[in-house]
Amino acid sequence: xxxxxxxxxxxxxxxxxxxxxxxxxxxxxxxxxxxxxxxxxxxxxxxxxxxxxxxxxxxxxxxxxxxxxxxxxxxxxxxxxxxxxxxxxxxxxxxxxxxxxxxxxxxxxxxxxxxxxxxxxxxxxxxxxxxxxxxxxxxxxxxxxxxxxxxxxxxxxxxxxxxxxxxxx
Amino acid sequence: xxxxxxxxxxxxxxxxxxxxxxxxxxxxxxxxxxxxxxxxxxxxxxxxxxxxxxxxxxxxxxxxxxxxxxxxxxxxxxxxxxxxxxxxxxxxxxxxxxxxxxxxxxxxxxxxxxxxxxxxxxxxxxxxxxxxxxxxxxxxxxxxxxxxxxxxxxxxxxxxxxxxxxxxx
DNA sequence: ATACATGCAAACGTTTTGCACTTAG
DNA sequence: CTAAGTGCAAAACGTTTGCATGTAT
Numbered sequence: 022x023x024x025x026x027x028x029x030x031x032x033x034x035x036x037x038x039x040x041x042x043x044x045x046x047x048x049x050x051x052x053x054x055x056x057x058x059x060x061x062x063x064x065x066x067x068x069x070x071x072x073x074x075x076x077x078x079x080x081x082x083x084x085x086x087x088x089x090x091x092x093x094x095x096x097x098x099x100x101x102x103x104x105x106x107x108x109x110x111x112x113x114x115x116x117x118x119x120x121x122x123x124x125x126x127x128x129x130x131x132x133x134x135x136x137x138x139x140x141x142x143x144x145x146x147x148x149x150x151x152x153x154x155x156x157x158x159x160x161x162x163x164x165x166x167x168x169x170x171x172x173x174x175x176x177x178x179x180x181x182x183x184x185x186x187x188x189x190x
Numbered sequence: 191x192x193x194x195x196x197x198x199x200x201x202x203x204x205x206x207x208x209x210x211x212x213x214x215x216x217x218x219x220x221x222x223x224x225x226x227x228x229x230x231x232x233x234x235x236x237x238x239x240x241x242x243x244x245x246x247x248x249x250x251x252x253x254x255x256x257x258x259x260x261x262x263x264x265x266x267x268x269x270x271x272x273x274x275x276x277x278x279x280x281x282x283x284x285x286x287x288x289x290x291x292x293x294x295x296x297x298x299x300x301x302x303x304x305x306x307x308x309x310x311x312x313x314x315x316x317x318x319x320x321x322x323x324x325x326x327x328x329x330x331x332x333x334x335x336x337x338x339x340x341x342x343x344x345x346x347x348x349x350x351x352x353x354x355x356x357x358x359x
Numbered sequence: 360a361t362a363c364a365t366g367c368a369a370a371c372g373t374t375t376t377g378c379a380c381t382t383a384g
Numbered sequence: 385c386t387a388a389g390t391g392c393a394a395a396a397c398g399t400t401t402g403c404a405t406g407t408a409t
Contacts, residue, residue, distance in 0.1 A: 062383050062388055083374085096391045101374070117290040121398095122373080137335050148329065153322050157344060160317065165349030166306050173342045175326055180334030231363055231408050252399085265366045270400075291398075 045075040048112055048127060055110040066095045070103040071112075079145050080116060080124040119176070139179035146179065214244040217281055217296060224279040235264045239272040240281075248314055249285060249293040285341070308348035315348065 052071055056063055073086050083104065087097045104125055107113035114128045119138070135153070137146040153173070161168045178186070221240055225232055242255050252273065256266045273294055276282035283297045304322070306315040322342070330337045347355070 060388085064383075064389060066390075094390095098375085098391060099389080102389080105375095117286050117288070119286070121286040121290040121292055123290055137330070137333070139335075146333070146335070148333075150325065150329070152325055156319065156321055156325075160319070161306070161344065161346065164306070164315070165352065166308075166315070166344070166346055167352060168344055168346040170346070171342070171344040173340070175330065175335070175337055175340040177330065177335055177337040177339065183334065183336060229363080233364060233408075235365075263365095267366055267400085268364080271364080274400095 048075060051112060052107075052110065055112070061106070066090075066099045067103050067106075069093060069095055070100055071107070074107075074113065074125065074127050080118075080126045082118075082122060082124050135173040136175065137179070138174055138176045139182055141178055141182040144179055144181075217244060220281060221276075221279065224281070230275070235259075235268045236272050236275075238262060238264055239269055240276070243276075243282065243294065243296050249287070249295045251287075251291055251293050304342040305344065306348070307343055307345045308351055310347055310351040 049071065053063065055061070069090050070086060073089055074081065083097065083100050086100045086104075087095070090100070091097075104113060104115070107125075108115055112128050113125050116124050116126065118124050134147045134149050137148060139145075150173070157168060157171065160166075218240065222232065224230070238259050239255060242258055243250065252266065252269050255269045255273075256264070259269070260266075273282060273284070276294075277284055281297050282294050285293050285295065287293050303316040303318050306317060308315075319342070326337060326340060329335075
């Protein structure tokens with residue numbers, strides 16, 4: 022699987038960012054299997070919605086998907102219901118941005134990752150922090166807390182926006 | 191201030207958890223000063239809302255405050271506007287829960303802290319993780335990201351709940 | 360006295376549902 | 385053919401605003 026050395030350092034650009042197509046195909050397969058298992062029907066709308074999700078590298082909201090696809094016979098409600106279905110299938114995860122609005126991302130069968138969220142351009146950069154996970158584990162053990170999940174978001178200004186800022190002066 | 195040794199280890203029960211009253215008084219003072227500076231008026235409603243916030247140990251939403259105070263001449267809209275004002279005064283911070291609903295907490299003039307959230311009893315244990323902050327700083331510098339804020343929540347089962355679970359068997 | 364604060368009701372934006380029509384299997 | 389899927393419009397939901405009334409200064 023993710024065969025490259027799993028050392029203890031930070032991994033800024035995780036290995037799974039490569040080979041995205043194989044990954045996308047795997048999701049599409051699970052998507053189909055879920056339909057069969059649940060007696061659901063594949064439609065062009067659902068396929069387009071999943072495609073959109075698989076071809077984006079950031080967390081999208083319902084409207085973004087709707088706007089991108091509305092010319093192609095996909096309604097807002099369908100996007101809503103497809104996203105709901107995809108969540109039930111555990112293929113998409115719902116998160117919320119800093120204003121509390123819902124955003125979605127393809128659920129990754131891959132190492133847990135944290136987020137660098139740019140407050141200017143909204144871009145979300147994903148990062149793996151194995152060191153931090155280790156520290157968490159140790160502390161949790163010490164205080165008798167059993168960790169099941171964690172959310173770690175760092176907000177600030179990304180490289181590009183900072184460059185623009187200084188250029189604008 | 192927080193005079194105790196600021197070493198690099200985890201601090202499970204930070205020093206500022208003691209002396210909560212002094213802390214509350216400080217906030218009330220800033221609250222009053224903000225009113226004077228801005229030419230605002232102190233009202234019983236606003237005082238009650240601030241008191242409620244100061245006497246709770248978890249992140250509350252508008253409705254919780256409203257329900258607690260509606261018998262005492264405090265309307266929903268007033269809670270809303272008071273919270274808005276408190277945010278402008280930098281005394282209250284607005285966050286969002288996992289469903290995207292707004293929640294509020296008194297803004298702490300104290301070291302940044304992270305949260306251990308028990309999914310069973312809902313209790314939130316606060317933790318300082320200076321080691322983790324260090325790692326963040328280093329990574330952010332490496333990728334050219336300027337960190338302004340971070341949110342770090344670890345979910346799981348707390349010591350007490352786990353004890354209860356095994357006892358129940 | 361006079362701004363500022365309050366609370367009702369109504370506007371708002373987003374998410375969700377009811378229902379008649381369409382379509383994949 | 386028929387149960388599932390779609391899309392419109394409308395309900396539901398939380399948040400926010402307009403305006404007449406109340407009140408701290």
